[in-house]
Amino acid sequence: AQKVTQAQTEISVVEKEDVTLDCVYETRDTTYYLFWYKQPPSGELVFLIRRNSFDEQNEISGRYSWNFQKSTSSFNFTITASQVVDSAVYFCALSVRYNNNDMRFGAGTRLTVKP
Amino acid sequence: ETGVTQSPTHLIKTRGQQVTLRCSSQSGHNTVSWYQQALGQGPQFIFQYYREEENGRGNFPPRFSGLQFPNYSSELNVNALELDDSALYLCASRGERDTGELFFGEGSRLTVL
Numbered sequence: 380a381q382k383v384t385q386a387q388t389e390i391s392v393v394e395k396e397d398v399t400l401d402c403v404y405e406t407r408d409t410t411y412y413l414f415w416y417k418q419p420p421s422g423e424l425v426f427l428i429r430r431n432s433f434d435e436q437n438e439i440s441g442r443y444s445w446n447f448q449k450s451t452s453s454f455n456f457t458i459t460a461s462q463v464v465d466s467a468v469y470f471c472a473l474s475v476r477y478n479n480n481d482m483r484f485g486a487g488t489r490l491t492v493k494p
Numbered sequence: 495e496t497g498v499t500q501s502p503t504h505l506i507k508t509r510g511q512q513v514t515l516r517c518s519s520q521s522g523h524n525t526v527s528w529y530q531q532a533l534g535q536g537p538q539f540i541f542q543y544y545r546e547e548e549n550g551r552g553n554f555p556p557r558f559s560g561l562q563f564p565n566y567s568s569e570l571n572v573n574a575l576e577l578d579d580s581a582l583y584l585c586a587s588r589g590e591r592d593t594g595e596l597f598f599g600e601g602s603r604l605t606v607l
Contacts, residue, residue, distance in 0.1 A: 383536075412594060422582060422600040423496060424537070429594030470536050479594065480527065480550025484536030 385485035400456045402471030413454045414472040500599035515570045517585030526568040529584040
């Protein structure tokens with residue numbers, strides 16, 4: 380069975396600090412997909428990234444970066460120079476099917492960025 | 495703005511009643527999935543529809559059922575409501591082009607008393 384663990388329930392930082400959100404996953408499948416989503420107070424989840432299990436390259440998108448390490452089954456997310464607008468709940472998710480009809484989300488990490 | 499709209503945004507029901515939640519997908523998206531998000535938890539996958547056929551289901555009882563229409567809009571029906579069904583219900587759509595991105599609506603918040 381698949382499992383996603385986000386051990387950090389809440390994180391609070393001051394603006395401009397860097398912050399890393401941890402994600403550890405479990406699966407016996409060799410092909411799988413990892414995701415990060417952001418959920419602002421309005422409720423809708425906003426897609427940030429998808430990474431498949433064969434692509435271990437780290438990714439950077441502006442202030443966001445992701446570190447995928449199969450050896451430790453982790454897919455961590457770092458926000459550099461955080462801003463107040465980054466305040467939200469962030470979810471890591473796992474799917475083992477190509478059409479992602481089995482998405483399993485972690486419990487989420489609530490990030491608060493204070494001015 | 496994801497182009498996915500859900501209705502109603504909030505509703506209150508009592509135990510044993512039935513509820514229908516609706517979702518209008520982003521234009522051109524033929525895949526829709528539904529999630530239940532209890533307070534303080536991550537979304538849980540309920541089921542997914544592709545071109546009007548259910549093609550995946552999570553660990554939810556049969557009283558959770560759905561429909562997808564020819565225009566790809568969708569409904570989630572829950573019968574015999576229980577207190578634990580109180581949650582935010584999220585709909586997400588996806589197109590044929592596989593970017594892995596799901597487009598979510600803002601959800602319908604259901605309270606069961």
